[in-house]
Amino acid sequence: MDTATHLVMGITLGGLATLDPAIAQSNMGTQAVMLATIVGSNIPDVDTVLKLRNNAKYIRNHRGITHSIPAVLLWTLLVSWFSHLIFPSSPYGHLLLWSFIAVFLHVFVDIFNAYGTQALRPFTKKWVALGVINTFDAVIFSIHALGVVLIAIGANKGYTALFAYAVTILYYIGRIVMRQNVHSVVKKKFANVEQVIISPTYRFYHYHLAIVTDKFFYVARFHRGNILTHDKFERIPLPDNPVMHAALKDQNISAFLSFSPVYRWDLFEFDDHYEVRFIDLRYRSKDYYPFVAIVQLDKHLQVVSSYTGWIFSEEKLRKKLQLVPN
Known part of the structure; x- marks a missing residue:
């Protein structure tokens, strides 16, 4: 799910928490739980900063360990501790509960899109991606954005949020049924x-x-x-040759393969270098497959340049990386 949707869902979850009598009985409790649900609904995506390093680190780790079972527990403790530190009179036990719900809900909704998460770590590093909801779903965002607006103009926080989540659940059920229909037709x-x-x-x-x-x-x-x-x-198996073996050791290629479940590959030989490409088949856009990994190696099988990520034209790819021209 995108950041904006996680944000508005965090706000409505804070509104839902006011139906908890222990939270509703004090203004400080209400403020504390709102802080906890907003922060908790977004903190698993702290790994987005990895994109500042390089795409390989980001692709390999985004929605990985930060969305794992141990991370959910750790984020819960950190968020509840921080919120209680800011609002010391808030009921910590209930704050802990709503912090957990916020973090868990973030990870839970993320498994329903095509990108998925490694939510079952440490038991398995398999990506769980159910393909039910788009990464940004305008319906879900609109439901909770409307809820935020209604709360802001004075509607009852708890019942407005409860209605928003009830409609969201019904929408998810409809999407799940639709996905099953698609699978059956295929x-x-x-x-x-x-x-x-x-x-x-x-x-x-x-x-x-x-x-x-x-x-x-x-x-x-x-x-x-x-x-x-x-x-x-x-479907052609990867060739068992020195060029492919060298290519697979590159960090961009290995990051791509750790994430992509279905791809095609190409190996080209030129006068002074080799080029190996992997193309993810899930993300076709206007006759182009933008999510790729590419490595160029010299005749001694040393990496000259490599890249993985989203690119929408051959010209931009080569200009960005200053790859050896073919």
Whole structure:
């Protein structure tokens, strides 16, 4: 989920907490829990600062350990401690509870989009991405933004927030049912399906699809019960050769592979260098696949340059990295 939605959901969660009698009985308790739910609803995304280092660190770690089970407990303790420090007369036990709900809710809603989280760490580093909700969902944001506005102009905090969350739950149920419908249609249309990666859009009846069968990758879209196939790629195993072995050791390539579940690859040989590319098939945009990893190696298999991240044209990629021209 995006930062703006986490923020408004944190505010409405603070409003919901006022239905707790221990919180509602004092102004300081209400202020403390509002601080806790806002901070708790956003603190797992502190790993966004990794983008200041490089894309490889960000891709490998964003929504990773900061969204894990131990992190949820740690954030809960830190948020509740900080809020109680600012508002010492607030009931700490109830503050602890609402801090936990805020942090847990952040991680929980994140698993419903296509990016997902490593929410089950330390038991597994598998990315949990259910593909139910778009990273930014205008409906969810609007529900809670309206709730924030109503609270700000004097509506009852608790019941306004309760209504907002009730509508949100119903919306999630509708989206889950829709996702199951998409999955069912895919299984009927394609043979020997091994995996279906569903990426929701802002439109309720429109989904991007990356379909893995025993022999092919399909990139498609679902719209109102119909599937349109954009591209079809043969599944070819990675070659067992020195060039690919060297490429896989590069931090940008390894970060990409740790995150991307479905991709195609290319290996090119030129007069003075090799180039290896990996292209994520989940994120097709206007006939282009913008999420890539690329490495260039000299003839001694030393890395000349590499990159992973979002790029929307060949020209920008080479200009940004000053890659060896082909």
